[in-house]
Amino acid sequence: MAVVTTIERISKYVDQDVTINGWLFNKRSSGKIQFLQIRDGSGFIQGVVVKSDVSPEVFEKCKTITQESSIMVTGSVRADERAPSGFELTVKDVEIVAIAQEYPISLKEHGTDFLMDHRHLWIRTPKQHAILRIRDEINRAIRDFFHERDFVLVEPPIITPASCEGTTELFEIDYFGQNAYLSQTGQLYAEAAAMAFGKVYSFGPTFRAEKSKTRKHLNEFWMVEPEMAYVDFEGNLKIQEEMIAYIVKRVLENRKMELKTLERNTESLENVKAPFPRITYTDAVKLLQENGFEFEWGDDFGAPHETFIAEQYDKPVFITHFPTKMKAFYMQPDPDNPEVILGADLIAPEGYGEIIGGSQRIHDLELLLHKLEEEKLPKEIYEWYIDLRRYGSVPHSGYGLGLERTVAWLCGIDHIRQTIPFARTLNRVYP
Known part of the structure; x- marks a missing residue:
């Protein structure tokens, strides 16, 4: 059974399976690998989804997740000095709680008034x-x-x-x-x-x-x-x-x-x-x-x-x-x-x-x-x-x-x- 924890406390679970309850901040893909930027309110972490390591259903599901969709992600915690937080998550399973509609704040630049309105x-x-x-x-x-x-x-x-x-x-x-x-x-x-x-x-x-x-x-x-x-x-x-x-x-x-x-x-x-x-x-x-x-x-x-x-x-x-x-x-x-x-x-x-x-x-x-x-x-x-x-x-x-x-x-x-x-x-x- 994976332990439910927060990103802020993830350093306690290196090489263990955990579940993070959060949202998708951003996503990118390089064919057989998907990179999920996950946030949970306590911090941000990257989840790596490798096609050969998960079921076809999980890999396809990750393709459908939109920015700010709410998700429950289970995976193994891995120390990685290159990561901003010092850790990454090797994803094993993803449960979608709610798919977000098209998100108004994209990762491009926005004006101050727009950002304050949102x-x-x-x-x-x-x-x-x-x-x-x-x-x-x-x-x-x-x-x-x-x-x-x-x-x-x-x-x-x-x-x-x-x-x-x-x-x-x-x-x-x-x-x-x-x-x-x-x-x-x-x-x-x-x-x-x-x-x-x-x-x-x-x-x-x-x-x-x-x-x-x-x-x-x-x-x-x-x-x-x-x-x-x-x-x-x-x-x-x-x-x-x-x-x-x-x-x-x-x-x-x-x-x-x-x-x-x-x-x-x-x-x-x-x-x-x-x-x-x-x-x-x-x-x-x-x-x-x-x-x-x-x-x-x-x-x-x-x-x-x-x-x-x-x-x-x-x-x-x-x-x-x-x-x-x-x-x-x-x-x-x-x-x-x-x-x-x-x-x-x-x-x-x-x-x-x-x-x-x-x-x-x-x-x-x-x-x-x-x-x-x-x-x-x-x-x-x-x-x-x-x-x-x-x-x-x-x-x-x-x-x-x-x-x-x-x-x-x-x-x-x-x-x-x-x-x-x-x-x-x-x-x-x-x-």
Whole structure:
């Protein structure tokens, strides 16, 4: 009896018979031999059908299989250094589950709009499959990192009564006759949970109604947002660099095949070890000015600025102490210079830009009330958040990591729309 297994685990069954339940990705023939490219969701493998080694019925059956037909293939596992996975399957039998109709995505080149319209099928192809397997690895690494350090996972609401960051780029919904919004961050709620559990993180979808068409923006994306009681600015940076180094190490160790499929040069990723370099916002402005950029103190960095700054280092770099007026109301001003905040953005190498934004949070009640008034935010909506400063306030810090930007960086791909199974952008809400 053949063992039913997956392509990912096939190395355990060399010289044994196995059955793979999957689909036909591609097929070619050289007369008396047919080569079946089989996928099963865990990987890809070639099945070799030799006419003299199988029954006439099996050989003829293989001729009828169309691209993406579902099949159950039984054969003997053979090690082969020439194969991308290191193994091939000498086919003994094939059972057809369903013959696919003419498949819309052929192996020729297709335009981006066509592929995004057929995203439900495009994710079956090797490169898209590799990207999403790496996303899964990053996802699991993040959860493992936090749970190994005794963080508690909390789930903030997706429907909120107001902006968490004082912006207007929100998706408004009718919530039983009153205005509500899709959340742009779970941070404020995570702060409340941190006052109950000490160290928490949220991990879920967030929504921003920016009318942006850049390769780094989505309107629905996933954020990882830890919040930590009794952690200051320095402690916040330390946990960020430890987390990034942990994630990169996991991907390099566990997703070698996927990185190879993407033709990702991993040399730069192997440099990603804590600690990371730092540059203050003020020094970054001077650096840009000295190198021909028209940039003034108080301006926000764009992609060219972040890319140039990142190019000065061989690993991710923190830009720290941004102007207070540029950042959200809850960020703690530097006691030594209230014009800047105790916060930082982490910039990824190779032009991938900001992947983390974080800060120490304001813990003083009067200062928080002043900031809300200064930014003309409605105090009544934030009363529950103000309560955190009334009842047992402590210094605390947190940050948010954009999952899709991290996936794009580690995969080395050009556009963020490929980093999520079904992208939501300015002009795309289908499929």
